Amino acid sequence: xxxxxxxxxxxxxxxxxxxxxxxxxxxxxxxxxxxxxxxxxxxxxxxxxxxxxxxxxxxxxxxxxxxxxxxxxxxxxxxxxxxxxxxxxxxxxxxxxxxxxxxxxxxxxxxxxxxxxxxxxxxxxxxxxxxxxxxxxxxxxxxxxxxxxxxxxxxxxxxxxxxxxxxxxxxxxxxxxxxxxxxxxxxxxxxxxxxxxxxxxxxxxxxxxxxxxxxxxxxxxxxxxxxxxxxxxxxxxxxxxxxxxxxxxxxxxxxxxxxxxxxxxxxxxxxxxxxxxxxxxxxxxxxxxxxxxxxxxxxxxxxxxxxxxxxxxxxxxxxxxxxxxxxxxx
Amino acid sequence: xxxxxxxxxxxxxxxxxxxxxxxxxxxxxxxxxxxxxxxxxxxxxxxxxxxxxxxxxxxxxxxxxxxxxxxxxxxxxxxxxxxxxxxxxxxxxxxxxxxxxxxxxxxxxxxxxxxxxxxxxxxxxxxxxxxxxxxxxxxxxxxxxxxxxxxxxxxxxxxxxxxxxxxxxxxxxxxxxxxxxxxxxxxxxxxxxxxxxxxxxxxxxxxxxxxxxxxxxxxxxxxxxxxxxxxxxxxxxxxxxxxxxxxxxxxxxxxxxxxxxxxxxxxxxxxxxxxxxxxxxxx
Numbered sequence: 001x002x003x004x005x006x007x008x009x010x011x012x013x014x015x016x017x018x019x020x021x022x023x024x025x026x027x028x029x030x031x032x033x034x035x036x037x038x039x040x041x042x043x044x045x046x047x048x049x050x051x052x053x054x055x056x057x058x059x060x061x062x063x064x065x066x067x068x069x070x071x072x073x074x075x076x077x078x079x080x081x082x083x084x085x086x087x088x089x090x091x092x093x094x095x096x097x098x099x100x101x102x103x104x105x106x107x108x109x110x111x112x113x114x115x116x117x118x119x120x121x122x123x124x125x126x127x128x129x130x131x132x133x134x135x136x137x138x139x140x141x142x143x144x145x146x147x148x149x150x151x152x153x154x155x156x157x158x159x160x161x162x163x164x165x166x167x168x169x170x171x172x173x174x175x176x177x178x179x180x181x182x183x184x185x186x187x188x189x190x191x192x193x194x195x196x197x198x199x200x201x202x203x204x205x206x207x208x209x210x211x212x213x214x215x216x217x218x219x220x221x222x223x224x225x226x227x228x229x230x231x232x233x234x235x236x237x238x239x240x241x242x243x244x245x246x247x248x249x250x251x252x253x254x255x256x257x258x259x260x261x262x263x264x265x266x267x268x269x270x271x272x273x274x275x276x277x278x279x280x281x282x283x284x285x286x287x288x289x290x291x292x293x294x295x296x297x298x299x300x301x302x303x304x305x306x307x308x309x310x311x312x313x314x315x316x317x318x319x320x321x322x323x324x325x326x327x328x329x330x
Numbered sequence: 331x332x333x334x335x336x337x338x339x340x341x342x343x344x345x346x347x348x349x350x351x352x353x354x355x356x357x358x359x360x361x362x363x364x365x366x367x368x369x370x371x372x373x374x375x376x377x378x379x380x381x382x383x384x385x386x387x388x389x390x391x392x393x394x395x396x397x398x399x400x401x402x403x404x405x406x407x408x409x410x411x412x413x414x415x416x417x418x419x420x421x422x423x424x425x426x427x428x429x430x431x432x433x434x435x436x437x438x439x440x441x442x443x444x445x446x447x448x449x450x451x452x453x454x455x456x457x458x459x460x461x462x463x464x465x466x467x468x469x470x471x472x473x474x475x476x477x478x479x480x481x482x483x484x485x486x487x488x489x490x491x492x493x494x495x496x497x498x499x500x501x502x503x504x505x506x507x508x509x510x511x512x513x514x515x516x517x518x519x520x521x522x523x524x525x526x527x528x529x530x531x532x533x534x535x536x537x538x539x540x541x542x543x544x545x546x547x548x549x550x551x552x553x554x555x556x557x558x559x560x561x562x563x564x565x566x567x568x569x570x571x572x573x574x575x576x577x578x579x580x581x582x583x584x585x586x587x588x589x590x591x592x593x594x595x596x597x598x599x600x601x602x603x604x605x606x607x608x609x610x611x612x613x
Contacts, residue, residue, distance in 0.1 A: 057503070064472065065469060066465070091497070095465070095466060099456050
């Protein structure tokens with residue numbers, strides 16, 4: 001078997017933005033001294049007149065992007081995910097979301113896989129704090145191919161969008177011809193025993209976990225949830241109804257992220273047992289990305305273990321149901 | 331310096347006596363609105379009346395019948411708590427029915443306690459979270475520059491307490507860096523904020539020197555002298571190569587003796603008897 005192609009999702013963003021430069025004259029880009037890291041530099045070099053350097057000032061970065069959108073531009077504001085979502089959350093709330101402006105926010109270096117830079121740069125909270133904002137669409141592409149498509153889709157979508165991107169090279173797991181639709185989960189594998197709902201760079205691990213489970217005779221459905229908000233309710237409810245157990249997987253805190261978004265649907269519409277794979281309410285540390293994913297229990301093995309746990313609950317619930325039926329008086 | 335951006339005044343200079351009567355009338359309207367609402371910010375609304383008159387009756391290129399006119403100048407109110415003054419001005423200029431003013435801060439009213447974008451028409455941005463407006467003004471000014479539009483100008487009105495927000499200085503730095511000479515910031519320097527004198531809460535002086543250090547052209551005026559207001563707006567429009575800030579020295583609560591220079595009138599609406607006394611003073 002040949003090794004998969006490895007590329008960071010930020011490269012797909014950079015490619016998409018560069019394409020948009022050519023196809024959409026309204027698209028402009030801004031960054032806070034991170035054009036290179038976010039790959040906005042590719043756009044900057046090709047379209048210098050449509051790039052604005054803001055310097056290390058994320059609040060003004062977001063505010064300026066809002067002003068550009070008021071004037072009819074489609075601005076892409078680019079920085080590290082931790083800074084652009086955290087430091088300027090309130091600017092995103094008031095200037096962008098409250099006014100429902102057509103601003104695209106690109107946060108690179110999301111998740112633990114930033115690696116050696118350590119906790120301050122490792123964003124693990126963006127889904128939670130971004131999805132709580134009305135009007136905002138939250139995207140997290142799983143590979144470089146999907147990142148390019150998500151970037152094009154974000155420009156097409158009228159309204160604010162946040163895209164979470166990564167720095168570490170990750171396996172390419174989607175094909176260029178696969179459609180990308182905001183708000184729609186894509187089913188990567190079908191199964192009847194449980195559903196693994198993954199996002200971002202954890203989709204590859206979810207695939208591997210499903211293959212491992214298949215070897216044990218367990219058939220897992222795998223969904224790539226590239227849109228955290230609006231969550232694909234239909235796909236989540238179908239997963240709950242048809243497979244009866246769900247494991248969510250994200251390179252992000254389990255507090256209010258993908259797991260939370262899925263659970264909000266499940267507990268209201270089709271309660272089934274769930275397990276959340278993600279960081280457990282903690283900050284990151286320095287390390288090699290692969291080591292970190294292991295240290296924070298974000299591997300295929302961890303997903304398999306969560307699957308075993310959730311299946312156990314599902315089965316014991318089913319047998320309780322049976323014995324309750326047997327005990328029922330005639 | 332040859333001024334190739336010297337924009338002709340939007341309209342001929344209005345009669346100063348008429349503007350003075352207008353200022354009194356608008357102040358009465360603001361106080362009635364706040365009294366009906368039962369809450370709001372009289373001090374900060376009353377201090378910026380002459381500046382809004384200078385903009386909406388003189389300097390701005392705008393059309394109340396076409397609030398979204400593509401060639402209009404932009405006025406962004408950053409000190410959102412002063413919005414009763416903006417609402418009163420927009421209504422008087424014909425942007426919307428004056429009867430709406432009585433609905434300020436009520437459920438279902440377009441006149442929110444702090445402005446919501448385009449609600450009512452003429453309100454360009456949401457505000458109320460202090461310190462954000464100048465960044466938006468920068469963005470709009472940068473877009474106009476990108477598009478090669480040398481006609482339209484962008485104005486942003488800030489409070490003096492407001493500029494304690496760090497984002498204001500990020501934006502000030504960027505506007506100076508990008509030589510946004512079609513941008514004019516106005517500081518309604520009424521020298522009081524919610525809990526007391528600005529200089530006591532967190533000193534911001536010397537204002538002009540600070541903005542000058544950020545590469546802004548500075549003009550300092552008595553913000554209640556209508557002629558100085560008109561002159562400052564004219565001067566700002568002729569400056570090339572740098573943005574202009576007008577430090578407009580004003581009196582919080584201007585026009586009502588018992589509100590003037592009193593921080594406690596920052597966020598309290600007048601009760602019926604207080605309104606009556608205030609209206610008598612402004613008769």
